[in-house]
Amino acid sequence: MNWKFIFNPFLKFSERQLITVGSLAFISLNIVCFLFGFKMDSLLHFNSGKQNSFWEILLQNSGVIALFTLFLWGLGLVFNKKTRLIDIFNMILFTLIPTTLTLLLMGIPYFNQTAEKIANASNHPDAVSKMTLELAIISLFTLFLLPLLVYTIVLLYNGFKTATNIKKWQQTALFFGVLFLLNLIFQILIK
Amino acid sequence: MKLPVQCPSCDETLSVSKLTCHHCQTEISGDYELPVFLQLTQDEQDFILDFFLNSGSIKEMATKAQLSYPTMRNKMDDLIGKIKELYHTK
Numbered sequence: 001m002n003w004k005f006i007f008n009p010f011l012k013f014s015e016r017q018l019i020t021v022g023s024l025a026f027i028s029l030n031i032v033c034f035l036f037g038f039k040m041d042s043l044l045h046f047n048s049g050k051q052n053s054f055w056e057i058l059l060q061n062s063g064v065i066a067l068f069t070l071f072l073w074g075l076g077l078v079f080n081k082k083t084r085l086i087d088i089f090n091m092i093l094f095t096l097i098p099t100t101l102t103l104l105l106m107g108i109p110y111f112n113q114t115a116e117k118i119a120n121a122s123n124h125p126d127a128v129s130k131m132t133l134e135l136a137i138i139s140l141f142t143l144f145l146l147p148l149l150v151y152t153i154v155l156l157y158n159g160f161k162t163a164t165n166i167k168k169w170q171q172t173a174l175f176f177g178v179l180f181l182l183n184l185i186f187q188i189l190i191k
Numbered sequence: 192m193k194l195p196v197q198c199p200s201c202d203e204t205l206s207v208s209k210l211t212c213h214h215c216q217t218e219i220s221g222d223y224e225l226p227v228f229l230q231l232t233q234d235e236q237d238f239i240l241d242f243f244l245n246s247g248s249i250k251e252m253a254t255k256a257q258l259s260y261p262t263m264r265n266k267m268d269d270l271i272g273k274i275k276e277l278y279h280t281k
Contacts, residue, residue, distance in 0.1 A: 165261075
């Protein structure tokens with residue numbers, strides 16, 4: 001397997017193959033969200049806590065994905081009039097694979113309990129400094145989570161680049177600017 | 192045998208200075224600019240011919256090359272850009 005296609009599967013695979021894999025990722029994401037109590041409030045952020053019904057989760061996740069697809073397609077059209085909606089949609093669906101893995105890791109009860117323990121003790125620096133094992137565990141989890149987050153961003157960028165054929169650094173900067181701005185706006189609006 | 196189109200010393204486009212008839216040995220000398228199609232690399236020329244032989248279907252080309260449609264379309268757009276630039280500099 002060529003490493004190039006791991007980081008940019010949009011170069012090689014047809015839209016049918018991508019949408020099949022992406023759809024499976026979407027279904028898995030919703031199941032994981034339901035099992036662990038997560039809900040998408042933007043493409044790169046999930047909120048947790050309240051237990052929601054599967055249909056509520058499905059509806060909100062679908063809405064966020066649909067709106068992000070439309071906004072990024074709009075941006076794509078600004079750069080290249082030939083940008084197809086299906087390519088942007090496939091890009092977003094495919095990035096749900098590392099997202100689902102991230103949620104699976106974050107949903108591990110031991111990780112959650114440890115993170116909560118550290119958060120509760122954060123007002124007492126002395127207590128935190130004594131929690132060596134807990135800090136080591138969180139650091140280990142972060143070692144797994146960070147590459148997944150980086151992979152998500154790489155897939156988003158490579159997918160967008162393939163769909164729109166952008167070449168200038170200004171276009172790349174605008175893409176990331178719009179992506180993070182949308183994430184922020186969605187997190188504020190969906191509360 | 193590949194037709195060289197770029198000078199190996201200064202990277203400028205080569206032009207044709209002599210044509211020979213293999214039948215009657217007539218030689219024609221001059222300074223003839225290469226047509227735009229021949230100023231492209233061999234891969235680019237093959238790409239255009241493939242496009243023509245696939246009846247102008249990028250989708251079919253993508254399937255045969257085992258690449259995605261947007262990848263093929265981007266290649267096409269880049270080549271169109273290059274050809275427009277070559278026409279512009281003529």
